[in-house]
Amino acid sequence: MKFPLKWLQEYVKIDMPVSELVKLLPSIGFEVEEIITECEDISGVVVGKITALNKHPNADKLQVCDIDIGGGKNNVIVTGARNIAVGNLVPVALPGAKLVGDMSIAVADLRGVTSYGMLCSGQELGIGAEVCPNAAVDGIWILNEGKVGEDIKKVFGFDDVTLDISIPSNRGDCYSIYGMAREIAAATGKKLKPLDLDFVATQSSLEAVPVSIEYNECTRYMGATADNIRIKESPSVIRHRLRQSGMRPINNIVDITNYVLLEVGQPLHAFDSKLLNGGIVVRQAFDKEKLRALDEVEYTLPKGSMVIADKSKGLAIAGVMGGEYSGITSNTSQIFIESARFNKGNIRATSRALGLRSASSARFEKGLDFLSPEIGLKRALVLVSKLKAGRVIGNIVDVKPSILSITILPQNKIIKTSVKDIAGILGIDIKKTVVVKTLNSLGITTKSEGSKLLCTIPLYREDIDNFTDLAEEIIRLIGYDKITPTFMQSLSVTQGGKTEYAIFCDRLKDMMCAGGLYEAFNYSFVKAGRALALGITDKTLLSEIKINSPLSEDYAVMRTQTISGMLESVSLNQKRGNATVRLFELGRVYLPKTVPVKELPVERDKLTIAISGGANIFEEIKGITNDIMRFCGVDDYKLNYSKQPFLHGGISADITADDTCLGYFGKVHPMTSEIFEVSDCFVACFDTNTLFEEYQAKSVRFAPLPKYPGISRDIAIIVGENVLAGDVVEAIKQSAGELLERVKLFDVYKGSQVETGNKSMAYSLFFRDSTRTLIDNDADSAITKILKKLSDDFGAKLR
C-alpha cells in the first residue's frame, strides 16, 4: 500500500529523515518497496501574478510581462504565449530553475529585451490534466490556486514523499494510514493522534433508510444519510493524496469514501439515495443474477455471493463494487453512505469468481473488526460536513444479522501470560516494564496478577492469539539485534545423516558423473499426452495427473515418464549446436492411483540417461548400464531386444534379472526422433527404487585369492551371422564345467575368409582349479564339451 508521508504525519509526528524511516519500517516488519518522490526533477518554479502585459518592441509574436513573484519583487519575462491576461496566476520558472527533461532556465536576451525567467505550461512541469485540467491546456498553465511566491510543488503537494510499503498478510489492521501511523508511533515512542470522528449532524424529518440483513455473511451494516449534496471537485489536498495512493479522484462524495477507505481501512459505498426503492436489503444473489457495476461491465453473480439490494433490484456486489444504477452522478442531491462488515471468505470467493478486485474487496479479504464500520462511517460524515459537500442527517442505521444477539458481540481477547514465558521463547532477559510499555504502545492494555500478566487485545489485532504473538510484538519493537546467538546450546545430541536410499542415489549420481554425464534438471510437469507421443500403451503411464489451472500447456500434467523431458533437453542442445550431449537425471515420476486424482499418487524415482554425438554410443551407454548393474550387485542380467516403443528395436535392450525388468537402454526410434526433433540419440532409464532393492540384497563376501596357476585357451568358431555373442557365452558357461573361470569375446570377423552368411567369433577362455594345478587334459576335455555344445546349439565349427 502507498503511504503519503504528510498524511501519516497528520496522525503521528515523524521527525526523522525519510532515509531513517525507510530503515525503521523493515525492522518492525514492513518492507519498503519504493520511495516515490513526485516532480523530483523540478525546482525553482514559483507562483507568479501577471501585473502588466506589453507588446515586445522588436517582435510581433512576443509579449513582455511584469510578474509579481512575491516578496515585493517583480520580474520582466518575455513570452510567446497567447493565453494569458493581466491578473492571471502562472507558474514562473526563475533563473536557475530546473524543468522536465533536464531543462534549466537562465537570464536571456530575447530580441533586445532581457527576460528573467520563463512562464511554464503543465507539460514543461510534467503535470497533466489528472492534477488540474488547466495544466493540459496548450499554452501557459493558468493556476486556480496558490499564493504569489509559493513554490509550485508545495501548492500541489509535490514536496511530499510517498512510501510503497508491503504489509504482511496477517496485518490487515495496517492497510490504512491510521494503522501504519499507529505502528510508527509505537516504534518511535511518539503519540498517536486520535481520529476526528465528531461529525455535525442536523435533525431532520428525513426518515432513516430501512436496512435488513438476510444473509449472515454480513455481520454489521451501518449507514447514514446526507442531503443538500453539491457534487463538485474535492480540494486539491484530497485529490492529491488519492493520486499519491494510486486512486483517481472522481468527485467530492466518491473521493470521501475512497479517502476514508485509505485513511482508516473501512470500505464505504455511497448510494444516490433518491434512487433507492424502499430501503436496503443485504441478501444472497439469486441464481444467475446479473448486475451492471460501476466499471460498466455486467456481471453474472456467482453462487453464494452477496448483494446489496433494494426492494426491486440489486444495487451493489457487496464488498466488491457498486452498481452503475445507484451510483453518484453530478445530479445526485441526497446520499446514503454504507459502512458494513462482510465476511472475508465470502468477499474473497466472489472477487475470485468474478475476476474482479477492488480496493474494497482487498480490504474485506483481509478482515475488518467489528468496530471498523462505525469508525469509517463517522469519519466520512466528518468529511462531508468539513468539505461542505452536504448536510449530514443524524439518523445513523446500525444493523446486525438477527442471529447475532447482543450477548455474542465480539469481546476483546485476553491473553494470560508472564514475562517469563515471553522471555523464555525469545531466549533473552527482558524487564517487565519494557514488556508493558511496548504492549501498551500498540494499544494492548496490561494488568498484573501475581507473576501473571493479563493482556487485553484490541479487536483490530485479530492476529494476536497467544503469548508467542506478544513475544513477537515486543522483539520487533525493541529490535531483533537484542537476540544474542547461542550455538546448539539447548539442542540435544542426535544421530543425523541421510537415509540409505539417499546415499545410494548419491553414489549413483557420482557414478554417472564418472561416466562422463552431466546432471540435468527437467521439469516435473510436461505437455499433456507426452507418454502417448512416445508410443507408450501402458495404461498406468498414459493416465496423467492434470494440473487444475496450468500456467501454460507446457506445464499441463505431471510426468509419468522421464524420457520426453530428456529428449526435449537433447533437442534444445542440438538446436543450439552443442555437438555432444551427455545428460542424466535422477528425478520423480507421478503415477495416479485414480484419474481424476482422489488420493495421493505413487511417486517413483527414475534414473534417466541421454547421450548423443560421438562414436560407439551404444557401447558407451551399455558400459554405463553394466557399471550400474555391477554396483547394484546384479551380475547375472539378461539383455533382450527392447520392447519400448520409442526405442529402435534392433539397437536397444531391456535388462532383466530374475524376471524383473530393471530398465532399458538403446537408440531412440526414428519416429520418436522425428517427433521430438532429436537425431542420433541414445537413452537409458532405470527405476531407482527397484535398483535400490537389488542393491540392498547385494552381499559381498571375500573369496581367497587363487594359489594355483590356470590354463588359458583361445577358440575361434564359425557360426551363422545372426548368432548373438551373449548366447554363445551363455552356452560356453553352461557346458564348460566348473573349471571355467572366465570367458571373453576378443574378435568378430566377417569377410572373405569366412563363408557368406557366417562369421567367426574368437573367445579367450581361462580355466582354473582352486585346489590343484591344472594339466592340459583338463582344459582339453572342457574345450571338447564346449565345442560339442556350440555345435549342437549353433552349428558352430571350429575355425
Added chain:
Amino acid sequence: MQEIISQLVNETEKAISVTNELRVLNDLKVEVLGKSGKLTAYLRGLKDVSAEERPKIGQYVNDARVKLEGAFDKAETILKQADLNRKLAEEKIDITLPYSGKSRGALHPLTQVRERIIGYFVSLGFGVVDTPEIETDYYNFSALNIPPDHPARDAQDTLFVADNIVLRSHTSTGQIRVMEKQKPPIKVISHGRVYRADEPDATHSPMFHQLEGLVIDKGVTMCDLKGILDGFASFIFGAGTTTRLRPSYFPFTEPSVEVDASCAGCKGAGCRICKGTGWIEILGAGIVNRRVLEGCGINPDIYSGFAFGMGLDRITTILYGINDLRVMFDNDMRFLKQFV
C-alpha cells in the same frame, strides 16, 4: 715380447677410443680378450717360452688384460648410456596432444549447493528426509496453521491437482510428516522440489527447490535459531558472514523472521549483488507455531522449536552469480559444463 704386448695394448686402447657402437666394441673385445683372442694367444704361447721368462711374460699379459678389461668396461658404460639417451630421445612424444577419451561429467549446481548445505547440517546431527511432492491440503496448509482464506491457498499461488490435493508449495510438508512419526528431540532437514503458480522469468520458476530445517527440543529459543543461522551463513558464504533478523509473517512460525546474510561481495559496504544494501535475503525462519506442534501431538508447553527454510535456487544463483533462473532448467551442456 714385452714390446709386442705393450703395442697390442696401445693399439687396442686406441681402437676402443674411436669405437662409438656397442656391437663394434664387443667384437673388439672378443678379438683381443676372447678365448681365441690376440692377448689370449700370447698366454697360450707361454709354453714355448723359457721357464725363467714365463712368469715375467705371464705377468705382462695379465697386466695387459686387466688394463684392457677396465678400458672396455669404461667404454661400454659410456656407450650404454649414450644408447639409452638416444632411445629416450626417440621415444619422446608430444605431451600437448589433446586427450580424446571420456572426461568426467558433473553434478548440477543445485545438487552441489544442496549437498554442501546438507553436509553442514548433518554434521550437527540433523537427519535428512525427502517426502512426497504431491500432498494433501492437510500437509501443505491445515497442519501448518495456514487458514482457509490465506492467499497461499489460492489457485493463483498454489498448483492444485484436485480440490484437496496440491503440488506442495513448500518443503514444510516434510516437517509435519516427521513430527507425526518422530518424538522430540527432532533435528531434521526436509528438501526437494516445490511448485508455485509463477510464470517463469529471470527470478521466478513454477518449479523450484527448497531446503528446510526443523528443530524440536526442550527450551529451544530464538537465540538458538540465530546461532545456527550464523553458523550456516559463515559455512556457506564464508567466514565472517553475519546474519540479521527482520520481522516477517509465516502462519507456521511465531515469531517469524526474514534472515539476511551480510553481503560476501562487498562485506556490507553495498554493491550490485546486494543492491547497495549490504545485506542479502537468504531465508525465512521462526519459532514453530504452538498450533502446529499441537496438531502433531507435541505438547507446546514442554517442547518448543524453530524452523528455517530457504530457496536452493536462490542460494545457488547468489553463490555462482547466475542471473537467470531459467538457465538452470534448460540443461544446456554449455551451462552444465561450467560447474565441474
